[in-house]
Amino acid sequence: MMLVMTRWLTPDEQRTWRSFLTASRALMDTLDRELQRDAGMPHAYYEILVRLSEAPERRLRMSELADVSGSSRSRLSHAVSRLEAAGWVRREDCPTDRRGQIAHLTDDGFAKLAAAAPGHVEGVREHLFDALSPAQVEQLRHISEVLTERLKRA
Amino acid sequence: MMLVMTRWLTPDEQRTWRSFLTASRALMDTLDRELQRDAGMPHAYYEILVRLSEAPERRLRMSELADVSGSSRSRLSHAVSRLEAAGWVRREDCPTDRRGQIAHLTDDGFAKLAAAAPGHVEGVREHLFDALSPAQVEQLRHISEVLTERLKRA
């Protein structure tokens, strides 16, 4: 029989955890809703377009795009299929690896992104940065980097 | 014609935003996956059970449950249907408002929650609190509370 003492959360941790949960959920939901309303796409799709737009020649291997956009491969595959149907992304064969596919942001996709970006950035500013002091921004960055680092190991 | 200067993000804000996005997504994905694997339910369902378990008599009006669990009404409705099918929740008529429904956590549901909680709490501790100093926990709580407060207005 397995018997391990659970390290329950202290009241302070409990409060922190619930606040964090509520805040990040509300923030993401709000931004997602705004993006859906103004640009007709979920935030996950927006991020795919952003990452592609920053890549050299606006091209990225599927697996690399999955990594930087925080998607599973399967999710990315489905998403790119939709983005391709919308005409915002095209798939190309990889010349050096015949298993590979390269996602390429089209001009239409870039235009779409350029049109959506100001509104979205305004949302991020309004709902996140306008609420925080410079010191808190610094703290949040540090905390997020520590967490990201730790979660990458797992 | 609408013409508003976009207040773009500074490099520091950019970095913070992306880190936060990556970290919170990774954290939620990890906890969701663990909960799905160990308890066969997504985190959203787990939270519904938690909130019910804390309510007087383990009963809560649907709309109130939606509020505290951060669900839309529609989402909650679908979710409770599933939880009801699993035998963890029952719906009852509200005696004071004939439009109302009351969600009631069953004994099976409570047992299920009690079984799932230690593993989940361990995950929260491992992936979140073990990575942060007490000062950072304090900072994160404060930041989250500010954000929650602001997002509630919108």
Place this chain on the structure above:
DNA sequence: CCGATTTAGTTGAGAGTTCAATTACTGCGC
């Protein structure tokens, strides 16, 4: 070089979420 393992990417099914429409009831104003 060859079989075994690993990696890249896709696919389909099932599960969860969203959005808009719908039903039913409450409570307000007159």
Place this chain on the structure above:
DNA sequence: GCGCAGTAATTGAACTCTCAACTAAATCGG
């Protein structure tokens, strides 16, 4: 009381995401 705006909750369709299974190609060990 009566009509009417607002509230409670559900529903179905469309969409997104997850998981496991699958194909195909690269790579590794002998």
